Structure formats: C-alpha cells, structure tokens
Amino acid sequence: MRDANVLKVAIVDPDDVSRASMKNLLLGVDSLWLEADCSRYEFFIDVLGQATPDIAIISLDADHVKGLSLIQQVSRQLPTCSVLAVSGSQEGSLILQAMRNGAREFLNLPLQLEDVLAAMDRVRSSPSGMTSASTETRIRSSRVIAVAGVEGGVGCTSLAVNLGCMLARHEGNSVTIMDLDLSLGDADVWLDLVPDYTVQDVADNIHRIDYSLLKRSLTQHECGAYLLPRPVQMNDRSSVNGETLKRVISLLKSTFSHLILDLSKNYGELEMAALQASDTILLLSQLDLPGLRNVVRLNQYFEDYEGINDKVRVILNRMGIEDSQISLSKAKETIGREIFCQLPNDYQAMVESRNNGVPLMEQAPKARITKAIEAVAEVFNEDSGEVAAPKKQKKGLFSFLSNG
Ligand SMILES: Nc1ncnc2c1ncn2[C@@H]1O[C@H](COP(=O)(O)OP(=O)(O)OP(=O)(O)O)[C@@H](O)[C@H]1O
Ligand SMILES: [Mg+2]
Numbered sequence: 001m002r003d004a005n006v007l008k009v010a011i012v013d014p015d016d017v018s019r020a021s022m023k024n025l026l027l028g029v030d031s032l033w034l035e036a037d038c039s040r041y042e043f044f045i046d047v048l049g050q051a052t053p054d055i056a057i058i059s060l061d062a063d064h065v066k067g068l069s070l071i072q073q074v075s076r077q078l079p080t081c082s083v084l085a086v087s088g089s090q091e092g093s094l095i096l097q098a099m100r101n102g103a104r105e106f107l108n109l110p111l112q113l114e115d116v117l118a119a120m121d122r123v124r125s126s127p128s129g130m131t132s133a134s135t136e137t138r139i140r141s142s143r144v145i146a147v148a149g150v151e152g153g154v155g156c157t158s159l160a161v162n163l164g165c166m167l168a169r170h171e172g173n174s175v176t177i178m179d180l181d182l183s184l185g186d187a188d189v190w191l192d193l194v195p196d197y198t199v200q201d202v203a204d205n206i207h208r209i210d211y212s213l214l215k216r217s218l219t220q221h222e223c224g225a226y227l228l229p230r231p232v233q234m235n236d237r238s239s240v241n242g243e244t245l246k247r248v249i250s251l252l253k254s255t256f257s258h259l260i261l262d263l264s265k266n267y268g269e270l271e272m273a274a275l276q277a278s279d280t281i282l283l284l285s286q287l288d289l290p291g292l293r294n295v296v297r298l299n300q301y302f303e304d305y306e307g308i309n310d311k312v313r314v315i316l317n318r319m320g321i322e323d324s325q326i327s328l329s330k331a332k333e334t335i336g337r338e339i340f341c342q343l344p345n346d347y348q349a350m351v352e353s354r355n356n357g358v359p360l361m362e363q364a365p366k367a368r369i370t371k372a373i374e375a376v377a378e379v380f381n382e383d384s385g386e387v388a389a390p391k392k393q394k395k396g397l398f399s400f401l402s403n404g
Contacts, residue, residue: 006030006031006032006033007031007032007033007053007054007055007120007123007124008032008033008035008051008052008053008054008055009026009032009033009034009035009053009054009055009056009057010034010035010036010037010038010044010047010048010051010053010055010056010057011023011026011034011036011037011038011056011057011058011059012037012038012039012040012041012044012047012056012057012058012059012070013037013039013057013058013059013061013062013086014039014040014041014059014062014063015059015061015062016039018059018061018109018110019037019039019059021110021111022057022059022086022109022111023037025111025113025116026057026116028215029113029116029117029254029255030174030254030255031117031120031254031255032055032120035051035052035053036048036050036051036053041058041062041063041066041067041070044056044058044070044074045070045073045074045077045078048074048078048081049078052081053081054080054081054082054123055081055082055083055084055120055123056074056078056081056082056083056084057083057084057086058070058071058074058083058084058085058086058103059086059087059109060085060086060087060089060094060098061087061088061089061109064094067085067087068094068097068098068101069101071083071085071098071101071102071103072101072102074102075101075102075103076102082104082105082123083102083103083104084103084104084105084106084107084119084123085098085099085103085105085106085107086106086107086108086109086111087106087108087109088108088109088110090108104119104122104123105119105122105123107119113251114206114247114250114251117250117251117254118250120254121254142252142253142254142256142257142258142259143257143258143259143279143280143380144249144253144259144261144277144278144279144280145163145258145259145260145261145278145279145280145281145282145380146261146263146274146275146278146280146281146282147159147160147163147260147261147262147263147282147284148263148265148271148275148281148282148283148284149263149265149283149284149285150265150283150284150285150291150294150295150298151265151285151290151291151294152265154284154285154286154291154317155284155317155318155343156262156263156284157179157181157185157186157187157190157262158190158350158353158354159282159284159315159317159343159373159376160177160187160260160261160262161177161187161190161191161262161359162353162359162360162361162370162373163260163373163376163377163380164176164177164225164258164260165191165221165223165224165225165359165360165361166359166361166373166374166377167225167257167258167260167377167380167381168221168223168224168225168258169223169224169361170381172257173224173257173258173381174224174226174255174256174257174258175224175225175226175256175257175258175259175260176218176225176226176227176228176252176256176258176259176260177191177225177226177227177228177260177262178199178227178228178248178249178252178259178260178261178262179199179227179228179229179230179262180199180230180245180261180262180263180264180270180271180274181230181262181263181264182199182230182231182240182264182270183230183234183264184230184264185229185230185262185264187227187229187230187262188227188229188230189354189357190353190354190357190359191221191225191227191357191359192356192357192358193219193221193227193229193357194219195218195219195227195228195229196216196217196219197216197217197218197219197228198217198228198229198230198231198232198236199228199229199230199231199240199248200231200232200236200239200240201217202214202217202228202248202251203239203240203244203245203248204239206244206247206248206251214251214252214255221359223359223361223362226256228248228252240270241269241270241273242269242270242272242273243273245270245273245274245277246273246276246277249261249274249277250277258380261274261278263275267298267301272305272308275302275305275308275311276305276307276308278311279311279387280311280313280380280387281308281311281312281313282313282315282340282376283295283298283312283313283314283315284315284316284317285314285315285316285317286316286317286318286321287316287319287324287326287328287331288324288326289326292326292331292334292335295314295334295335296334296335296336299312299335299336299337312337313340313387313389314335314337314338314339314340315339315340315341315342315343315376316331316339316341316342316343317342317343317345318343318344318345319342319343319344319345320344320345321345338389340389340390341372341375341376341389341390342372343369343372343373343376344368344369344372345369346364346367346368346369349363349364349367349369349370350369352364360373361374372390375390375391376390378390378391
C-alpha cells in the first residue's frame with residue numbers, strides 16, 4: 001500500500017527504453033509513488049484523469065510538438081498536477097517553450113536521481129505546486145538532527161544512537177544514523193553491527209548511486225534504524241568533503257523521516273557542512289567550566305555561519321555526576337541561552353548498553369537516562385516543525401529534566 005507521505009507520479013514517454021529507465025529510477029524513490037506510465041501522448045490526459053497524480057512527467061523527445069502541446073493541455077486542465085518536462089536536448093528554445101506552456105521544471109535525460117529529488121523538493125515547497133489539498137496533508141518533511149559536543153567523550157554517540165533507535169520504533173518513522181566521526185567513530189559498536197558499506201562508499205558513488213544501492217549501503221539494526229558508519233580505514237576519509245556530504249544528506253533526506261548525524265569535535269569543513277544541512281543541532285556539554293566555556297566559544301564561531309546558532313539547543317549531559325558548583329541559572333547566564341534539557345548521569349546503564357551493543361530502550365528500559373532520552377525523541381516525533389524543550393517529567397523522579 002502507498003505510504004501517506006509520498007507524491008504520486010505519472011509518466012509519459014513513447015520511447016520504451018528511456019521510459020523503462022525512468023520508471024526504474026522512480027520506483028526506487030520511497031518519497032514517490034509511480035501511479036501510472038504511458039507510452040502514447042494521446043492517452044496521457046485520460047490516464048491522468050484516472051490516476052490523479054501530483055506530478056506528471058512528460059518526455060518531449062519522441063515528438064517535441066506533441067509533447068509541448070500536452071504540457072499545455074495538462075497544465076490547463078489539471079492545475080493541481082505539476083508538470084515536469086524531460087528531454088535529452090538542452091536547447092534553450094525547447095526549454096523556454098516547455099516552461100511557457102506550463103511546465104514547472106525541465107530536467108535532462110538520462111535523469112539523475114539528485115536532479116529528480118531536487119525538482120520534487122522545489123515542487124513541494126512552492127505554493128503553486130501544492131494546490132491539491134490531499135497533497136498538503138500527505139507531505140511530511142524529513143528532519144536532520146546533528147548531535148555535536150563541546151569536548152571529547154561528552155556523550156554525542158550515546159545520544160545519537162539511542163535517539164535514533166527510539167525514533168525508529170515509532171510507526172511511520174524511518175531513521176538513519178550517520179557516523180560522521182570519520183576517524184574514530186564508534187556508532188557501529190553501540191549497535192553491534194558489522195556494516196558492509198560506509199559513508200565513504202556512498203560519497204564515492206554519489207554521481208551514479210540509485211536508491212537500491214543506497215539502501216544496500218545501509219545496515220539495518222533490528223530496532224529498525226539504519227546505520228551509515230564511518231570509513232573502514234582512516235586513510236579512506238579524503239574524498240568525503242563538505243559538498244559530497246551535503247549531497248549524501250539530501251539523498252538520505254528524501255527517503256528517511258529522520259537523519260541523525262553523530263559529529264566529531266573538529267568543527268572543520270565537514271562538520272560545518274553537516275551543521276548547515278541540519279534542522280536542529282543538539283549541542284552537548286557538561287555542567288562545568290570547560291564545557292560552558294566551549295559552548296560560548298562555539299557560539300562565537302557559529303556567528304560566522306548564517307542560521308547555525310538559531311538551530312542550536314544546548315543539552316547538559318551527565319547531570320549529577322558530581323556536585324556542580326555552577327547553578328543552572330549561572331550556566332544560562334554564562335552561555336547566554338536556554339538549556340534545552342538535562343540528561344542524568346547513569347554510567348552503568350550506558351556502559352552496559354555500549355558493551356552489549358544493545359540500545360538503552362532494550363538494555364535498560366526503565367532507567368532514568370532512557371526516560372530522559374525518550375523525552376527528547378518525543379520532541380522530534382511530533383509532526384510540527386517546532387523544537388520545543390522536552391515535556392517535564394513527574395516531579396521528583398525525573399526532576400533533572402526541568403529546565404530550571
Ligand atoms: N548520561 C550519561 N551517563 C553516564 N555515562 C555517559 C552518559 N553519556 C555518555 N556516557 C559515557 O561517556 C562515554 C563517552 O560517551 P560517547 O562515546 O557517547 O561520547 P562522544 O561525545 O561520542 O565521544 P567522542 O568524542 O569520543 O566521540 C561513554 O563511555 C558513555 O558510556
Ligand atoms: Mg562519539
């Protein structure tokens with residue numbers, strides 16, 4: 001059965017070979033549903049009447065005149081259906097005519113997955129492409145959540161992995177955890193997985209990757225979450241740069257509801273690209289002077305990058321590990337922003353979970369740390385774009401979560 005969050009597509013292309021290759025590409029895209037394909041321009045309008053797709057893909061190459069007039073007919077008769085014109089020709093006059101006749105997008109054949117996804121994104125985000133009421137309710141955008149830290153060992157991987165697993169168990173969610181600590185990442189250990197492919201393989205093949213290859217590159221944990229781990233060898237990292245990373249993220253975004261990025265603490269090109277591509281940045285610190293000082297330092301550094309500071313939510317980890325001499329109000333004053341939430345120190349639950357390669361929700365379902373991370377997961381489970389602080393838990397038992 002079709003997922004309620006996908007766009008319905010119909011294609012027309014009299015050329016059997018190029019139609020088959022387009023179908024093949026579209027069939028692999030989870031966010032699209034190929035409702036109908038048609039080999040005759042003459043029949044397409046009837047096909048659209050029955051299939052009522054959100055997007056009609058019209059190939060022009062078999063007959064420019066017929067194709068262009070079909071674009072006009074579809075855009076006049078079916079205003080809720082966005083037309084994508086496709087052609088092997090890059091002739092300016094053809095592109096211009098297609099757009100004048102009402103095409104929303106013009107893509108070159110052979111279709112590239114990235115181009116299709118980008119065009120679909122534009123159709124989705126542009127109001128005129130969303131005139132169908134049914135389409136509006138169906139779309140659910142993907143959330144990219146970066147987990148970053150102010151110092152080594154502050155708990156990024158613990159949070160990223162457990163957050164991912166908790167989100168994955170909710171029906172309707174599909175989650176990938178990306179280990180972007182390319183040198184020493186250990187997300188695979190936390191999940192006890194031995195993956196075949198890594199971030200490196202996806203980045204190296206970004207120009208020719210299709211969805212089946214992408215899916216095969218990911219290893220699924222039994223809780224449902226997928227993992228894209230760090231490269232096997234340390235000297236394999238070189239070809240993953242900020243640009244390729246952004247492309248990998250946008251590919252994954254189009255098929256998963258949640259992407260969790262476990263970042264290293266380098267704050268170099270790769271990390272900054274990941275932060276730019278993220279919707280929310282969970283910044284972990286402990287309630288101590290070096291940690292808070294680094295929150296301030298990072299805030300200053302992020303000023304140079306538009307939009308990043310607005311996405312940052314500070315999480316204080318390992319609360320209660322020692323009697324902190326710093327009060328929460330002092331911490332807030334020092335960092336000049338709210339504390340999003342606090343996670344309790346629970347070394348035993350964490351270490352057992354990691355050593356057994358079993359997520360907290362199975363290893364220690366009742367532990368305070370599990371409940372606290374579940375509250376964070378709940379925030380990202382909501383369909384609204386808001387990232388409000390986790391709901392306060394019952395007083396006493398989970399009082400560490402209060403935002404005081
Ligand atoms: N809330 C917590 N309570 C107790 N121990 C914790 C907590 N969070 C993390 N830890 C422990 O801290 C250690 C470091 O955690 P983790 O590997 O998640 O940090 P990291 O920021 O990813 O480290 P790195 O900088 O090496 O990537 C682990 O042993 C983990 O079990
Ligand atoms: Mg880590």
